[in-house]
Amino acid sequence: MKPRHVHRSEDCRAVSEILQRVGDKWTVLVVGKLGAGRMRFSELRTAVGGISQKMLTTTLRGLERDGFVTRTQYPTIPPRVEYELTDLGFELLEPVHALGEWARKNTARVNEARQKFDAACPEGRSGSHF
Amino acid sequence: MKPRHVHRSEDCRAVSEILQRVGDKWTVLVVGKLGAGRMRFSELRTAVGGISQKMLTTTLRGLERDGFVTRTQYPTIPPRVEYELTDLGFELLEPVHALGEWARKNTARVNEARQKFDAACPEGRSGSHF
DNA sequence: CCGGATCCGACAGGATACTG
DNA sequence: CAGTATCCTGTCGGATCCGG
Numbered sequence: 001m002k003p004r005h006v007h008r009s010e011d012c013r014a015v016s017e018i019l020q021r022v023g024d025k026w027t028v029l030v031v032g033k034l035g036a037g038r039m040r041f042s043e044l045r046t047a048v049g050g051i052s053q054k055m056l057t058t059t060l061r062g063l064e065r066d067g068f069v070t071r072t073q074y075p076t077i078p079p080r081v082e083y084e085l086t087d088l089g090f091e092l093l094e095p096v097h098a099l100g101e102w103a104r105k106n107t108a109r110v111n112e113a114r115q116k117f118d119a120a121c122p123e124g125r126s127g128s129h130f
Numbered sequence: 131m132k133p134r135h136v137h138r139s140e141d142c143r144a145v146s147e148i149l150q151r152v153g154d155k156w157t158v159l160v161v162g163k164l165g166a167g168r169m170r171f172s173e174l175r176t177a178v179g180g181i182s183q184k185m186l187t188t189t190l191r192g193l194e195r196d197g198f199v200t201r202t203q204y205p206t207i208p209p210r211v212e213y214e215l216t217d218l219g220f221e222l223l224e225p226v227h228a229l230g231e232w233a234r235k236n237t238a239r240v241n242e243a244r245q246k247f248d249a250a251c252p253e254g255r256s257g258s259h260f
Numbered sequence: 261c262c263g264g265a266t267c268c269g270a271c272a273g274g275a276t277a278c279t280g
Numbered sequence: 281c282a283g284t285a286t287c288c289t290g291t292c293g294g295a296t297c298c299g300g
Contacts (some may be wrong), residue, residue, distance in 0.1 A: 011165045011233075012163075012230075013159075014233045014237055015158050015162070015229065015230035016158050017228065017237075018155070018230075018232070018233035018240075019152060019158055019226075019229065019233075020155065020183070022153065023150050023153015023154070024153070025146065025153065028146050028149055029146050032142045033142075054178050066240045066247075067239065067240060067242070067243025067247075068160070084221060088236065088243070089234070091232070095225070095228045096145065096229070098147065098228050098229075099226070099228075099229060100141060100142075100144065100220065102225045103147070103148040105143055106218065107147075107148070109197065110148075110175065110197060113196055114195055117194065117196075
């Protein structure tokens with residue numbers, strides 16, 4: 001476990017910012033689904049599941065703003081809007097997938113530690129409530 | 131850019147959860163600093179910079195709960211508490227660093243896209259606000 | 261020195277109703 | 281079908297005071 005020289009503070013800030021950007025409730029889910037190919041709004045909505053149209057719109061706006069997805073609107077009746085990952089979006093997907101792999105492999109360990117901590121905590125330090 | 135078969139929904143959820151876990155304002159900063167070695171509370175506080183003691187405490191509690199750091203308390207006067215990354219914490223650091231590298235390389239592109247979008251947006255679709 | 265308790269503002273995000 | 285506007289809630293995060 002080498003110390004591997006520490007990054008500078010500004011870099012950490014950058015990490016933190018991108019993490020907060022991507023770390024909201026729906027962004028990665030949407031990007032993940034979009035990774036399979038271009039989709040239209042409702043398609044995406046049902047694919048993700050459990051997301052409100054407001055949040056889907058908000059999320060997609062943000063992703064569009066940051067250049068992760070493109071929005072293509074067909075002026076037909078009824079309207080048809082399709083979203084697609086940009087190259088930048090695909091590139092983002094890679095480190096996210098890496099983190100995803102980590103998550104798949106280690107959620108069990110995390111949950112284990114969590115249960116252990118929760119079992120030891122109530123009487124441990126914060127002896128409040130039930 | 132191969133399609134690389136899509137992951138199952140549950141996996142995406144796992145990614146989303148770990149991302150939300152790590153995606154708060156201070157977690158990665160703290161973990162990053164702790165990557166350099168064990169530190170005591172105030173040391174960490176000044177190292178991170180700009181964090182309130184409440185948030186540092188909260189963040190560390192969460193990290194301890196999930197098994198990412200260990201908390202060692204020396205019953206001296208004045209009290210001395212040290213925090214150190216666990217193996218799990220170090221392992222988490224790797225994919226996070228990967229994302230960090232991505233962030234360092236691409237924040238410029240994101241900001242560029244953002245400015246372009248913001249310049250085109252006001253008259254574009256949401257002609258609201260002040 | 262460490263961190264718990266409390267109050268408070270800001271914002272994320274859900275439900276619903278309405279428009280083109 | 282896609283999106284906006286409004287309301288309402290819970291949570292995040294900061295400031296401050298207090299205790300061991």
